[in-house]
Amino acid sequence: MKKVLSKTGVVALTIALSIPAFGGSAQAFDGPAAKNSWGCDNSSKRVNFSYTPGTVTTTVYYNNHCSYTVRAAARIENKDGAISHDCFSIPAGNSSHIKFQQGALGTFVGIYKC
Template identity: 70%
Template sequence: MKKAFSKVGVVAAAVALSVPVLAGSASAFDGPAAKNSWGCDNGYPNRVNFSYHPGTVTTTVYYNNHCSYKVQASVRIEDHNGSVSIQCFSIPAGKKSHIKFQQGASGFFNGIYKGC
């Protein structure tokens, strides 16, 4: 009985299929993935959680608010010339969603902070 695929052919196909996926995802981001969270003011174990992956022009922040109240947070965006912009936003109680921030091609998303 003749084999339909050789080991070399299967490995070559797997490598060929993986290259476009890796190349496409690596160029979409210019910063490492990051997370931040803090506890609710009304007690443990409830928390508000954030994750984001800075992009070249925009950064999408994903959040999950386990607190029973609206949480205030801020992001810090720096421009290439050193100017800093602080943008505040509110996260509704018990909500999980995302928000997109525009930093421009020369800007840098520099994290999420508690309060405004």
């Protein structure tokens, strides 16, 4: 197998890719990365969530280790302080993601049991 980049090339490529191609201090997310999880009934297994709140949308990654479908809710607050709970189902043994649209003036609060 032919080596395409030397160690120096890999470092240079990594540094080049980490520098934004535009001015300013724009970030890919607004808030810190967050996690939440809770245990399955009568089991030591868990359902796990991770997400990084974004400016307009938030993608929630989940992994359901339970032997049954789990219901969860994304809590989103709008600019007027009204709170909505968007419930969704995660099939047993499923690992994937779901995207929530909170809008430019909304705030993604977190994931909770539904």
